[in-house]
C-alpha cells in the first residue's frame with residue numbers, strides 16, 4: 514500500500530488527480546465514488562480537462578453505489594451527483610451515456626445489481642474510493658462478505674446519520690437500502706485510490722492500514738490488493754501507529 518500525506522485535503526486531492534491524469538488511458542473504465550471526499554479531486558480533474566491534459570471522452574465511468582428508491586430527479590441521487598461533477602464537455606468530457614450507475618429504481622433491485630456487476634466485467638482500470646467512518650467502502654457495511662459482488666444492502670444507522678447532511682439533516686430521509694458494488698467487485702479494479710480526510714476518518718484509516726483483515730472493517734480487504742494508494746490529510750492519519758514511517762515513505 515502506498516500513501517500520500519499532506520497538510521490539507523486540497524493538497525492531497527491535487528496529487529490524487531495527477532495520479533489519475535498520469536495513469537489515464539484512452540477508453541479506460543474509471544470507477545467513481547460519491548460523498549464529499551472526492552469532490553476536490555473532481556475539481557482538479559475538471560481543471561486538467563480545461564487545460565487540455567485530461568479527458569474522459571470515449572471513456573466510461575462506473576459508480577460504486579446508488580440509493581434504492583430515490584426519485585429520479587432527487588439532487589442526492591448518485592447518478593445526478595456524478596452527472597453534475599463529471600458529465601459534459603466543459604466538465605471532464607464524459608458523455609452522459611458513458612456514465613454507468615446501478616438502477617436504484619428498478620422493479621427488482623437484486624436483478625439490477627447482478628446486471629450491473631455483469632456490465633462491469635473484469636473490473637475497472639482505476640477505482641476512486643472514499644471511506645465511511647465505520648470502515649465501509651461503497652456501501653459495504655460491517656459484516657459484508659469480503660468477496661461479495663454487486664448487491665442490495667441495508668444502510669447502518671451510522672451511515673444514515675453521516676449522510677443526513679445531504680438530506681436536510683434528517684437521517685430518516687436517507688434511503689434505507691442501496692445497491693452497491695461488492696467488495697469482490699471493487700477488488701477487481703486494477704488500480705485503487707482512497708481519499709480520506711479529517712479526524713472523523715482517522716479510526717477507519719487506522720483499521721484500513723494497520724488493522725486485521727475483517728468484515729468488521731470492510732475497507733481492510735484492500736490490504737489484499739496489489740495496487741492501492743491512500744491520499745490523506747494530517748487529521749485522517751492522526752491515529753496511525755507507524756505515522757513517522759509513513760511520512761518517510763509518503764509520495
Ligand code: GLP
Nearest residue numbers: 546547548549550643644645651
Ligand atoms: C457514502 C458513499 C461512500 C463514501 C462515504 C464517505 O456512504 N456511499 O462511497 O465513501 O459516503 O463519504 P464522505 O466522503 O462524504 O465522508
